[in-house]
Amino acid sequence: xxxxxxxxxxxxxxxxxxxxxxxxxxxxxxxxxxxxxxxxxxxxxxxxxxxxxxxxxxxxxxxxxxxxxxxxxxxxxxxxxxxxxxxxxxxxxxxxxxxxxxxxxxxxxxxxxxxxxxxxxxxxxxxxxxxxxxxxxxxxxxxxxxxxxxxxxxxxxxxxxxxxxxxxxxxxxxxxxxxxxxxxxxxxxxxxxxxxxxxx
Amino acid sequence: xxxxxxxxxxxxxxxxxxxxxxxxxxxxxxxxxxxxxxxxxxxxxxxxxxxxxxxxxxxxxxxxxxxxxxxxxxxxxxxxxxxxxxxxxxxxxxxxxxxxxxxxxxxxxxxxxxxxxxxxxxxxxxxxxxxxxxxxxxxxxxxxxxxxxxxxxxxxxxxxxxxxxxxxxxxxxxxxxxxxxxxxxxxxxxxxxxxxxxxx
Numbered sequence: 001x002x003x004x005x006x007x008x009x010x011x012x013x014x015x016x017x018x019x020x021x022x023x024x025x026x027x028x029x030x031x032x033x034x035x036x037x038x039x040x041x042x043x044x045x046x047x048x049x050x051x052x053x054x055x056x057x058x059x060x061x062x063x064x065x066x067x068x069x070x071x072x073x074x075x076x077x078x079x080x081x082x083x084x085x086x087x088x089x090x091x092x093x094x095x096x097x098x099x100x101x102x103x104x105x106x107x108x109x110x111x112x113x114x115x116x117x118x119x120x121x122x123x124x125x126x127x128x129x130x131x132x133x134x135x136x137x138x139x140x141x142x143x144x145x146x147x148x149x150x151x152x153x154x155x156x157x158x159x160x161x162x163x164x165x166x167x168x169x170x171x172x173x174x175x176x177x178x179x180x181x182x183x184x185x186x187x188x189x190x191x192x193x194x195x196x197x198x199x200x
Numbered sequence: 201x202x203x204x205x206x207x208x209x210x211x212x213x214x215x216x217x218x219x220x221x222x223x224x225x226x227x228x229x230x231x232x233x234x235x236x237x238x239x240x241x242x243x244x245x246x247x248x249x250x251x252x253x254x255x256x257x258x259x260x261x262x263x264x265x266x267x268x269x270x271x272x273x274x275x276x277x278x279x280x281x282x283x284x285x286x287x288x289x290x291x292x293x294x295x296x297x298x299x300x301x302x303x304x305x306x307x308x309x310x311x312x313x314x315x316x317x318x319x320x321x322x323x324x325x326x327x328x329x330x331x332x333x334x335x336x337x338x339x340x341x342x343x344x345x346x347x348x349x350x351x352x353x354x355x356x357x358x359x360x361x362x363x364x365x366x367x368x369x370x371x372x373x374x375x376x377x378x379x380x381x382x383x384x385x386x387x388x389x390x391x392x393x394x395x396x397x398x399x400x
Binding site for chain 1: 322394
């Protein structure tokens with residue numbers, strides 16, 4: 001389980017998309033949300049778009065590994081989808097905030113690697129948020145205020161990537177993924193491999 | 201501090217050399233040893249070649265971060281050299297066995313990343329050992345027996361690299377190094393960086 005978190009506009013979603021394209025073993029954890037779909041977003045791929053009643057039912061049924069309210073919208077990670085992917089040997093990528101990450105640490109049995117993506121500066125973050133045509137001035141202001149809060153949680157993450165250049169940052173996240181796969185604890189079958197050699 | 205360990209002949213020394221060439225910030229921890237210099241080895245670069253009396257004096261004076269006897273020879277890592285390099289911001293590479301790694305974990309205050317390099321098979325290990333013209337049949341047999349013991353310590357290491365192909369293995373160790381540098385705890389100044397942004 002690989003978590004990417006960042007303040008909105010720091011580049012997390014672009015990095016996640018590039019990672020999914022470059023790494024065939026990585027699949028995205030698709031969240032359920034009550035917010036409206038943005039232009040181009042596909043139900044079941046970008047999000048499961050649900051109404052508030054359905055969301056509440058799923059939450060009450062313990063179907064979420066993590067869930068949160070952001071402004072007036074609800075977001076949640078359905079457990080069943082994640083567990084199915086992990087069982088199939090996939091690396092599951094999570095594009096969630098610090099609150100979601102904390103819940104995931106508590107609720108998921110499987111091991112988790114967390115990466116926090118920082119913008120190079122607040123001015124650059126604001127510039128990127130204003131570049132998103134679909135966000136209103138009010139939303140930009142809310143996001144900037146929230147960014148400061150979100151950023152204060154960087155010490156809770158395993159790795160920090162400062163997103164000065166998108167290609168470099170994608171490379172750094174891929175490096176983290178590659179190194180984590182070389183961790184002793186993740187090398188399934190290594191015990192038998194060594195045992196076989198020593199017994200030969 | 202980056203430790204590479206492996207049974208003799210698994211390729212550790214070749215990987216270490218390539219790493220030093222490719223990574224300007226990495227310096228080798230030079231060990232003191234009582235064994236004779238092999239052809240081409242340079243005193244103060246490959247090892248500090250010392251006699252047994254000098255080695256014992258250094259050991260009694262607490263000058264070693266780790267030391268060990270291997271067959272009839274003594275090896276030790278002088279503390280002063282390592283501490284000077286770390287203070288200068290260098291990554292220090294250690295080419296030591298499992299016993300040395302255990303002592304290093306106990307004696308070094310600084311953080312340590314350990315990588316265990318395995319041969320793809322025992323047959324391949326033997327082939328590589330026999331390819332070393334300078335080793336006698338007796339030494340090869342001793343090393344093969346010791347390799348089995350050394351390999352049993354793989355679970356004590358953070359990362360495992362199976363050296364099927366030297367270029368791939370060098371790449372994997374460099375990946376580990378790059379990812380470890382992105383670890384939150386190693387990003388010196390990150391607290392001030394985020395504080396500066398949030399206060400701005």
